[in-house]
Amino acid sequence: MELYGDVLFIFTTLTIWITVQGAVSYTKCTKVNSCSCLTDNGLEVDLSPLTDTSGKAKFADVTATTGDGFSWNPCVDFTEKAETNCVNVAACQIQKGGDKTRYFALGDQNSAVFQINDKKNLEVTYTSKPDPTLPRIAIVELVCDESQEGTLTATGESGPASGKYLMSLTSKYACAKKPEPGSSSTTLTVGSIVLIVFLVLVIVYVIVGVSVNKFARHATGKEVVPNYTFWTALPGLIKDGVLFIFSICRRKGSEYSKI
Template identity: 25%
Template sequence: MTTILLSMVILTWFAEIDSQKCVYRDPCICRFDHSAGSINFGVEGGVIDLHRISDDGNPLFLDPRDSGEQIYEYSPCRAYPCPTVKDSSLCLTTKNTKQVLDLGDLKDMTFNTTANKTTEKLHTSMNYKAIGSNITSIVHLICGETNEFRFEKMTSGYNYEFTLYSPCVCVDGCLAPGISAGSIIIILFFCSLLLYFGIGCLYKKVVSGATGQEIVPNDKFWFSLPGLVKDGYIFFISPCLGDRAEYRVYDRL
């Protein structure tokens, strides 16, 4: 009975972890969707978006080996073809033999997420397959302050592992800046002001037959406003003016 309960707990744990996936949106975007009953890692609704670091179709990252013989080229968001593979995203070029090897195709890419129960953190990687071969590549995404691409290791002659460091692999790290609440308020204020004067002037012109400055709605208030502002300013700074003439027009409190 104890074994059955333990198995159920383990299966439930893995089911909860599995629900915390960064769901594929396109080859450079995934979103951590909220799932009922899932463990909260603080990333629900968050997005990983690499479009801000790769948009021109050229290989964004180069990782030459110490010997200079091998160069790994990576373009995460747009295919940068190896000579014989138009949809390649990862390429290996060996200089001395001039051999070019496709390590992963843009159309055969998936996001994979694993969880660390101890640290309560998620790790996301981009997994690629090369069409027409057994080659697979894993690009581990590590949140960092600068963009850097590294080859890590090769296993079994077919499996390659890389690490991509970038602010854009942080959750919500490279989202396009949105409009702030203050900006929205300012936009609404000036739109309201424009409507106020536009409709008010049209109404007084058509209905009242007003001309000149009388066409402005509440014209007496608006044309006296600069003088009121000036008087208020002088009154505000009057303690600093001493016995200047402008100050003497007000009664001391």
């Protein structure tokens, strides 16, 4: 009985761990539109509640550690200032020097790309190419925090002449969640498609198997179930396999006997 308890505990622990991992972690987030993406475990990151639709930036003139200012608006392009490079953009760099202020576009909404960075966090990037040899890229890291509505911090350029400008959004909208019914992100994932195909194959297997056994082989009762002997023996085989594996693991220093 002790062995059965150990097996049950380990199985339950693994099940909980797999469930939690599937709910909170992902390795890819496929772009749905410029402010939302669908993770590979069927969850959604949607920044649309943070959008400013007035033509201005939701996060405006955020000062970076380098001294430059940065503006960013998810989902909808904005204009920082007329007659500058920052017209109809997703992000803008405001470079202040002396009496002169310069504005640099950091990409529009169409250039938005979602990807996982080296810290395993999701980020959205925007690319502007006023000069083909010197693209300017805005990188907004998305940090999940259910207690925050939305706070943007800016680091500035990641390195001399790198053309990459770093920002970080801390928000509850940066968290991956189950898509709302009717959302544009409620599409089928690869896992869902595989599951549907599997279920269809199971149904076809049962229907065809029962039909063949009943009408071609004239079987009756439980014998109409396809491969009845195999399926009734399977639980016992699985149990024996599990018990065998755990009995070996519990024997410290055990060795297989030589043939």
